[in-house]
Amino acid sequence: MSKLNTNSNTYIIIYSTVLVVIVAFVLAFVFKALKPMQDANVELDVKKQILYSLNIRNLDGAEAEARYNEVVKDEKEDNGQIFYQCEVDGEPILVVSMKGMGLWGGISGYIALHGQPTTVYGVYFNHESETAGLGAEIKDSKAWQEKFIGKRVFADEKCHDVALSIVKKVEDSSCQVDVVTGATLTSDGVDAMLKKDLLDACKRADKLFGKQSVTLPSDSIEVKE
Secondary structure (H helix, E strand, C coil): CCCCCCCCHHHHHHHHHHHHHHHHHHHHHHHHHHHHHHHHHHHHHHHHHHHHHCCCCCCCHHHHHHHHHHHEEEEEEECCEEEEEEEECCEEEEEEEEEEECCCCEEEEEEEEECCCCEEEEEEEEECCCCCCCCCHHHHCHHHHHCCCCCECECCCCCCCECCEEECCCCCCCCEEECCCCCHHHHHHHHHHHHHHHCCHHHHHHHHHCCCCCCCCCCCCCCCC
8 A cells, every 4th residue: 555645736735625614613603602602792882882872881691781781672673773762760761773974884773862851861982993082082081071971962953964063163062062082084084973873863752752752842843754
């Protein structure tokens, strides 16, 4: 019987093919085994972001799950946007999901609304690939996010236009927040996201939930079909 030539091209090709198949099988098995855990972690992260927008932070996994189940009463989706009907200390609060584009990639966030006139209860922003120390501050700076608290959301009583803005120079502190230092373009992306995803948000939520999630003026216009 001839000796196996481990230096031949045929041997190398067969060996490499077998090795690739084995590695692919192992990776597929590991991915499938870990996927439920990964999905659970993603779901928990989303819940924590919603809690952050409600100014509820510094909770571990079990605490966050329990607090989320306590304050989030209902959730509904409308055209890719998710609305969360919440209650904190007996007060009805509407949390609205948002998506937009930053300087280098996608940005997202949640904004909590309450009161009459509608004001910001809290916010949380996230990003895919903004620059650390600059654009990434929309996520990392709790102090910047807290600047939104109490800001007026709409320009008039009928909620026609979004007044909440991110600007280079604050001239109306009731509805304006200054940009992140050194990250004007990322801040512009957050501003555009707010304008787009808050337009008619409260009235759409009222339609989804069948009752007012945020106290709105009685003469607010109806959402167009």
